[in-house]
Amino acid sequence: MSVFVSKSVRVWVLAAITIAIASGHASADKRHYSRKLDSAVAAVAGKGGHRTRVIVRLRQGAGASVKDVLRRAQSDVKYDHESISALTADLRADSIEAIADLDEVESVSIDAPVEALATAIPASTGAALRRTLGVSSDLRTTGRGVGVAVIDSGISPLPEFGRRIRAFYDFTRGGIATRAYDDYGHGTHVAGLIAGGAPGGTDQSNVGIAPGVSLIGLKVLNSKGSGYTSDVIKAIEFAVANRYWLGIDIINLSLGHVPFESATTDPLVRAVDKASAAGIIVVVAAGNVGISPVTGLPAYGGILSPANSRSAITVGSEHTMGTRTRADDVIGPYSSRGPTWIDGYAKPDLVAPGHKLLAPVDKDSDLPKSNPSLKSGSSYGPTYLTLTGTSMAAAVTSGVVALVLEANNDALYGTQPALTPNAVKAILQYTALTMRDPAGVEYDRMTQGAGALNADGALQLARAIDTGGARTRYSLIYGVSPVSYIDGALPWSQFIIWGNNIVWGDSILRYSSTWNQNLIWGDNIVWGDNIIWGENIVWGDSTIWKTNIVWGDNIVWGDNLIWGENIVWGERLDENVIWGDSILGLLGL
Numbered sequence: 001m002s003v004f005v006s007k008s009v010r011v012w013v014l015a016a017i018t019i020a021i022a023s024g025h026a027s028a029d030k031r032h033y034s035r036k037l038d039s040a041v042a043a044v045a046g047k048g049g050h051r052t053r054v055i056v057r058l059r060q061g062a063g064a065s066v067k068d069v070l071r072r073a074q075s076d077v078k079y080d081h082e083s084i085s086a087l088t089a090d091l092r093a094d095s096i097e098a099i100a101d102l103d104e105v106e107s108v109s110i111d112a113p114v115e116a117l118a119t120a121i122p123a124s125t126g127a128a129l130r131r132t133l134g135v136s137s138d139l140r141t142t143g144r145g146v147g148v149a150v151i152d153s154g155i156s157p158l159p160e161f162g163r164r165i166r167a168f169y170d171f172t173r174g175g176i177a178t179r180a181y182d183d184y185g186h187g188t189h190v191a192g193l194i195a196g197g198a199p200g201g202t203d204q205s206n207v208g209i210a211p212g213v214s215l216i217g218l219k220v221l222n223s224k225g226s227g228y229t230s231d232v233i234k235a236i237e238f239a240v241a242n243r244y245w246l247g248i249d250i251i252n253l254s255l256g257h258v259p260f261e262s263a264t265t266d267p268l269v270r271a272v273d274k275a276s277a278a279g280i281i282v283v284v285a286a287g288n289v290g291i292s293p294v295t296g297l298p299a300y301g302g303i304l305s306p307a308n309s310r311s312a313i314t315v316g317s318e319h320t321m322g323t324r325t326r327a328d329d330v331i332g333p334y335s336s337r338g339p340t341w342i343d344g345y346a347k348p349d350l351v352a353p354g355h356k357l358l359a360p361v362d363k364d365s366d367l368p369k370s371n372p373s374l375k376s377g378s379s380y381g382p383t384y385l386t387l388t389g390t391s392m393a394a395a396v397t398s399g400v401v402a403l404v405l406e407a408n409n410d411a412l413y414g415t416q417p418a419l420t421p422n423a424v425k426a427i428l429q430y431t432a433l434t435m436r437d438p439a440g441v442e443y444d445r446m447t448q449g450a451g452a453l454n455a456d457g458a459l460q461l462a463r464a465i466d467t468g469g470a471r472t473r474y475s476l477i478y479g480v481s482p483v484s485y486i487d488g489a490l491p492w493s494q495f496i497i498w499g500n501n502i503v504w505g506d507s508i509l510r511y512s513s514t515w516n517q518n519l520i521w522g523d524n525i526v527w528g529d530n531i532i533w534g535e536n537i538v539w540g541d542s543t544i545w546k547t548n549i550v551w552g553d554n555i556v557w558g559d560n561l562i563w564g565e566n567i568v569w570g571e572r573l574d575e576n577v578i579w580g581d582s583i584l585g586l587l588g589l
Contacts, residue, residue, distance in 0.1 A: 036101075036105060037108050038260040038261035039260045040109075041054055045096040045100075046097055047094075048093055052091055052093055052096065053088065053089075054110060055086050055088050055108070055110075055111050055229065056089060056108050057270075058085050060085050065104055066099075069102065076089060077089045081237060081271070091108075106265070112228075112258070113228065113229075114226070114229055115225060115226050116186040116225045116255045129357070132326070133353070133396075134455055134486040135455045138459065141407050141410075143210025143212045143213035144212035144213075146212075147216055148195065148214070148250045149248045150218065152254060153182050153187040153219060155191045156181060156360075156362035161192075162197070164195065165214075172220065172227060172231060175234060183223035184223050184225045186221070186367060186387075188360060189359040189367075191217070191395075194252065195208050195209075195211055195399065196208035209396055210406075213399070213402045218238065223365075229268050232268060237274075240278045250281045253285065253394065254390075254395060256305055257305055259308055266305050269306045273309055277311070284306055284314050285315060286316045287302055287303055287307055287336035288334040288335065288389050290302055291334060299337065300337045301338070302341075303337070303348070308347060311422075315348055315350060316348040316352075316448065317331070317354030317355060317388075317392070319331070319355035320355070325486075326490060327488070329435060332355050332388070335354070335393075335447075348449040350450050351449060352397045352452070354389055355388050360383055362383065367385065404428075405424070408465060411463040416467040428453065429493065430450070430492060430495065431492045432493045433490050434448075434491075435452050450495065451493045464476045
């Protein structure tokens, strides 16, 4: 996600965040709504005859019977989401509880508005993405043969994309095949960061990570950058169903909504997980809720949906300061920090450049028209804009993932299985670069994940991994030194974060195409719901992590966070915000 554009959007985001966090813990105690309702639906259930657009998850095979009930209740069924066994429908508020009480219904979730948001920060910092990521001299790797589905506001068929927009479908109009277009501009900017090329030239150092990638545009956001969760789900389902025909290897989601329920029941998260299980690598923006809207202090727990999917690659935003050196990089203060709300998953997975990034848009789309200050003085032309946020960071990461897939495939001459989504995430994290704040203090893992995206290291490792796993003990074609040289020698993190677990050491080098969440891996880990590793942690229902965390039903995190039914954050209790029962009164709930 990128940061805020308009007052109305800002008000919606802050209100939604507050409702999600407050009522997610408090409403179940104060009201007698079914446990099947997410917090947003629970807030409106039973209140009059107005209609609310919801996503109803069903027991497998119960679609026909529930559809019949919905029709008799004068509800309009809009979509049938077969992959996640769900229906999107308009329900009368006074019928929601009755529908939820049906044995065939698993849960009822709000069809939440999703937004792609961009901040008006004029003038590019001049950061050359491929150069700062360490691959500017690698002109042989461009993402050739890799397809990326950009689920966003569309893609304008600009010269920068040549003939590489393979297909375009508009889910704001039911998923029809149509000419490529983008009436908002955000999706084109995202696509430009992933795969744009300087028009008429060969210099790819300033625009686009993977200029050889094929693009599949799946439009879900309107001319103002907003849309419905159900449209995003339909686009994801379409991408999975047509992944071979359209050649979709990666899905980029630079959008999201506030989590109103656990990731285990969230329909959008379940759709992302289905895509990952099908072998598609899903890259998601973490969100831009890194600062408390009340106190202005750093805020934990702001990861949006579907960035709270454990199977997705969740990306926060890094500011490269417009330089090649990585020593001066910082985390964007707006970048959402983990853990995920409700479930407490460790996120983000890593961070990537996302601040003041230059990419093309259609001059007639809404973003350049509404925000003339975004226009760049770049020599590329007046339709290049600089945008900031985790939307941009996700796009940069998707471009690097495309390079990784191509590099691994070429190294094995296309004879071995492709890297799995889990393996790609592990490669990016293992080769990530640990970040420190301006005072030299290492950022915590809920802020930076495994560290900063390192394309040079990821390509080194991808070229060395034998996905067939038959050559050596470590399944490597040749040895790899865990260091990158980008304006100096930079050591890799050499660990990965998975759900609530961290794997240290050389475990990634023991490649397995069946990586999942229940493995005995290396000499030091039991991987599942409970974990014991190294000398640092015992992690189950409660956790002690070095000196910083006690994690169970309540959390004490470092010097600045107490997490239970209420949140207290900030260094002083008289300067903090408490998000819990008290916020309900402010909302009139």
